[in-house]
Amino acid sequence: MDKIQIYEELERRGELGRLAPEKRVLWEEYKRRQGVALKPWEEYQNHAMQPATNNTAEDVLGAVTKFDNGYTFGFGRKLGGLLNAVGSWPVDRVAQLLGSPNTPSFTDRYNEITNTAGNAAQNFSERKPLSAIGLELGGALLSPINKAGARYMGNAGTFGNKLLRAGTVGAGTSTLYSAGQADDIQDFKDNAGWDTLIGTGINMAFPVAGVGVRGIGKLIGSGLGLTTGTGNAIGAAANAGYRGSKTFLKNMRGNKPMTSVVDEAKEFFRNLKDRQLNAYKAGKGSINDQPVKFLPIRNSFNDLVNENILAGTDVAPEGVRKVLNHAKPILKKYESNSKLHTVAGIDKLKQELGGINIAPNDANALRVRTRLYNSAKDAISKQSPEYNKVMNNYKNAADQLDEFEKILGLGWRKSPAQTLKKLQGAFRNNATSGYGNNTSLIRQLEGESRKLTDALAGQALSDFRPRGLSGNLSALGSAAGYLVNPWSLLGTLATSPRLIGELAYGTGRAARLMNGKINPAVLYFNTPIEKD
Secondary structure, eight states: OOHHHHHHHHHHHTOGGGSOHHHHHHHHHHHHHTTOOOOOGGGGTTOTTSOOOOOHHHHHHHHHHHHHHHHSTTHHHHHHHHHHHHHHHHHHHHHHHTTOTTOOOHHHHHHHHHHHHHHHHHHHHHHOHHHHHHHHHHHHHHOHHHHHHHHHHHTOSSHHHHHHHHHHHHHHHHHHHHHHHOSSHHHHHHHHHHHHHHHHHHHHHHHHHHHHHHHHHHHHHHHHHHHHTOTTHHHHHHHHHHHTOHHHHHHHTTOSOTTHHHHHHHHHHHHHHHHHHHHHHHHHHTTTTSBOOSHHHHHHHHHHHHHTEETTEEOOOHHHHHHHHHHHHHHHHHHTOGGGOBHHHHHHHHHHHHTOOOOTTOHHHHHHHHHHHHHHHHHHHHHOHHHHHHHHHHHHHHHHHHHHHHHSOOSTTSOHHHHHHHHHHTTSOSTTTTTTTTHHHHHHHHTTOOHHHHHHHHHHTOOSSOOHHHHHHHHHHHHHHTTTOGGGGHHHHTTOHHHHHHHHHHHHHHHHIIIIISOTHHHHHTSOOOOO
C-alpha cells in the first residue's frame, strides 16, 4: 500500500490528525491538484493526536440559541434564518441568472442559520447540560410573553377564574413553544397536542398546589408560634414571603436597625392623625354655613335659671350660680349676632360652654354645664343631621388615636425604647399583647403597606434561640429526648425562631410561584424529554 492509499484510508477513518503537520499540508495540496473538495478540517479537530480546543464560537452560538429557545420559544432562530434567506436572495438570484451552478435556494439559506444554530444548541446541551437548561429556563422567565401570562394569571380574582386563566396561558404558551421548536409542519403536528396538554395541566396544577401550600403554612405556623414563643410572627413571615418582602428579610437577618420601625410607626401615626383631621375639617366645611335656630338654646338656659328660683329667691348652689353667670354673657354674644346662627357659629358656642371651669367633684355644676353644652349640640343636630355623622366619625377617630398611643406607645411622651418594646410586644403570645390581638392595631395603623408588620415579625424571628417560657420548655424537652432518641434533636430546630422564620418565608415564596408569579409551563418547556 503506497502513501496515497494510506492517506486516503486515514482520511476515510477521520484520522488525518495522526499525520505530522508538514505531511498534512502535502496531502491537502495533492488533493487540491486532483480537484477533489477537501473535508473541513474541523472534522478532525477533536482527534486524540491533536491539541484540544474549547469550541468557543460554537458554545457561544449554542448558549445564545438555548436562551432564545426560552425567550422567544425558538422564533428568534427562525427569524434569523428568514432574514438570511431574504438578504441573500438578490445575490443568489443574480448568480443563478449568470449560470452559476449549485446556487443555494431560499430554503438552503434559511437552513444555514436554523440548522447551524440548532446543531450548536444540541452540541452545547450535550457538553454542558446544566448550563443549557439554565439558559433556556432563564430566557423563559425573562420572556415578555411569559411575564404577561403570569400577570394575567396572578390578577385573577377568584380561585376558579385563576384556574381557568392558568389553563389558557398554559395552552397558549405551550403551543407557541411547539411551533418555535418544530423543524417543519409535520413536526409541529406530531408534538403540539402533547405539549399543549402537558403545559395546560402543569399550569392548572400550580394554583391548586399554591392554595395547599398556603393552607399548610398557616396550620404549621399556629403550632410553631407556640414552640418558638413568637406568636403570630410565623404566619406574618409566610405572608411576607408570598409578597417577597425585603423589609421582613432585612429585619430578620439583622440588616436594619431595630429602632427604624419606631420612626416608621410614628410617621404612620402622624399621617393618620393628619388624615383624620383633614376628614373632620372637610366634613365640617360642607355644613358650616347651614342655619341653626338659637331659640332652643335660649330656652334651655332660661329653664335652668327658673329651676334654681324658689318664691322669687335664687336658691342655686354656688357652683351652679357661677356656671350660669359665666354662660349668660357668652349666650348674649352669640344671640345678638345673627351671622353666628350657623353650624360653625353654634359649634363654637358649644365649645365655649363646655369650657366653663367648675370645681372638682361639683356634681351640680357639672350637670348644669353639661345641659348647656348639650343644648347647643342638640340644636345643631336637629337642624343638620350631617353634623352627627361628622362628630361621630371624629369621636371614633379620636378614640382610635388614644388606643394607638396607649397600647402601641406612640404618644409623644414615650421614648423610642418604650415605643419599640410596645410595638415588639404585639407579636408575643401573652396577656400584654392581648394574646396576639394587638397585631390588628399594627395593621390598622400601617394600612396596605405591611411595612410595620413585616419589620416587627422579622425582628421577632431574628434570634436563633427560642423565646418565652413555652419556647424554652419545647427546646429543653427536645434536647432531653436526644438522650433516648437522637432523632428527637430535630425537634429542637422547630424551637428556633430564626430557622422557622426562614422556612416560613421560603414556604410563602413557593406558594407565590405556584399561584401566578411565573408561568409554570416553562418548567415543562425546559425538561429534557426524548421525542420520537
